[in-house]
Every structure is written in C-alpha cells, then in structure tokens.
Amino acid sequence: MSDIKKVRTTVDIYGQQYVIVGSESPTQIKLVAAMVDEKMREISSKNPTLDTSRIAVLTAVNAVNDYLKMKDRLEQLEKELKKEKD
Amino acid sequence: MSDIKKVRTTVDIYGQQYVIVGSESPTQIKLVAAMVDEKMREISSKNPTLDTSRIAVLTAVNAVNDYLKMKDRLEQLEKELKKEKD
Numbered sequence: 662m663s664d665i666k667k668v669r670t671t672v673d674i675y676g677q678q679y680v681i682v683g684s685e686s687p688t689q690i691k692l693v694a695a696m697v698d699e700k701m702r703e704i705s706s707k708n709p710t711l712d713t714s715r716i717a718v719l720t721a722v723n724a725v726n727d728y729l730k731m732k733d734r735l736e737q738l739e740k741e742l743k744k745e746k747d
Numbered sequence: 748m749s750d751i752k753k754v755r756t757t758v759d760i761y762g763q764q765y766v767i768v769g770s771e772s773p774t775q776i777k778l779v780a781a782m783v784d785e786k787m788r789e790i791s792s793k794n795p796t797l798d799t800s801r802i803a804v805l806t807a808v809n810a811v812n813d814y815l816k817m818k819d820r821l822e823q824l825e826k827e828l829k830k831e832k833d
Contacts, residue, residue, distance in 0.1 A: 674804050674808070675804065677800075677801070677804070679801070679804065679805065679808070681805075681808065685812065689812070689815070690808075690812075692815070693808055693811045693812045693815065694808065696811050696815075697804065697807045697808055697811055700807070700811075701804075701807075712800075713800045714763075714798075714799045714800035714803055715763070715765070717800055717803030717804045717806075717807055718760050718761065718763070718765065718783065718787075718803045718806075719765065719767075720803075720804075720807040721783045721786070721787075721803055721806040721807040721810050722760070722765070722767065722776075722779055722780065722783055724807050724810030724811045724814055725779045725782050725783055725786075725810045726771065726775070726776075726779045727814050728810055728813050728814040728817060729775070729778070729779065729782075731814060731817045731818055731821060732817055734821060735817060735820060735821045735824065738821065738824045738825065738828060739824065741828060742824060742827060742828045742831065745828065745831040745832060746831060
C-alpha cells in the first residue's frame with residue numbers, strides 16, 4: 662500500500678469539471694486549474710476558430726515549454742551554487 | 748515591429764498537426780511537442796474513456812503543476828545562492 666495520501670479535488674476548467682486525484686493539496690490543484698483555465702481563455706481569444714481540444718493541446722505545449730525553460734535556469738543556478746560552495 | 752524573429756514549426760501531437768509560431772527554435776518546439784504527445788498517451792492509457800480534449804486539459808494541468816513546483820525550487824535556490832554570496 663502506498664504511504665502517499667491521495668487527495669481528490671474537483672475543479673472547473675474551461676467550462677468542464679475535472680476530478681484531480683493526487684498527492685497535491687486542493688489549494689495547489691485549484692491554483693493550477695485556474696492557471697490552465699486562464700491560459701486556455703487567452704489562447705482561445707487570440708484564435709477564435711480553434712476547438713477546445715486544440716486549445717488544450719496548445720496550453721499544454723506552452724506549459725511544458727515554460728517548464729523546460731525553468732528547468733534550464735534551475736540547473737544553471739545549481740551549478741552556480743555548487744561553485745560558490747566549493 | 749518586433750525584433751524577435753518568429754519561427755514557424757509544424758509538429759504532430761496525438762495524431763493532429765499543429766503549427767507553432769514563436770521565438771523558440773524548431774528543435775525546442777519538437778522536444779516540447781514530443782513530451783506533450785507522450786504525456787497525453789500516458790494519461791489516455793490510464794483513462795481509456797477520456798476524450799482528446801479532457802486528456803489535453805489534464806496534460807496541461809500536469810505540466811503547469813510541474814512548472815510551479817520547479818518555480819518554487821528555483822526561488823528557494825535563489826535565496827540560498829544569495830545567502831552564500833552575502
């Protein structure tokens with residue numbers, strides 16, 4: 662049995678309800694859902710002909726791109742910190 | 748006129764073609780698209796009844812969650828680095 666407590670959080674994203682199950686707190690999940698909802702509405706307003714599925718995929722592309730950039734910055738900073746400590 | 752050169756990259760995500768326009772290199776966009784595609788297939792295999800739109804939204808939720816966690820770690824590291832330098 663897993664020790665990680667599974668939390669169920671219901672959120673509303675782009676007019677649809679989702680039950681998110683995971684180890685994150687409902688506060689965190691609601692923040693994430695609000696960010697996804699906002700990004701979807703932003704992409705939709707710039708591309709009014711796109712359907713929900715394509716808007717959601719482009720939102721995921723955006724988020725993964727931001728994630729990778731953040732990861733690069735983190736790795737750079739870790740190197741810098743290691744140099745400072747040596 | 749913007750100085751940032753806009754690059755158009757065509758990618759295939761979950762069986763659909765997308766033209767991504769932005770300042771990122773095609774290599775970066777293709778990597779991002781492959782990660783989104785992989786995550787969508789992973790979520791789909793665990794939840795075979797979900798439609799593409801819901802799979803894409805859950806992929807975006809995942810990516811934004813990872814992004815926020817990475818951002819927290821980065822901020823912590825920045826503080827640590829500042830302390831080392833002081």
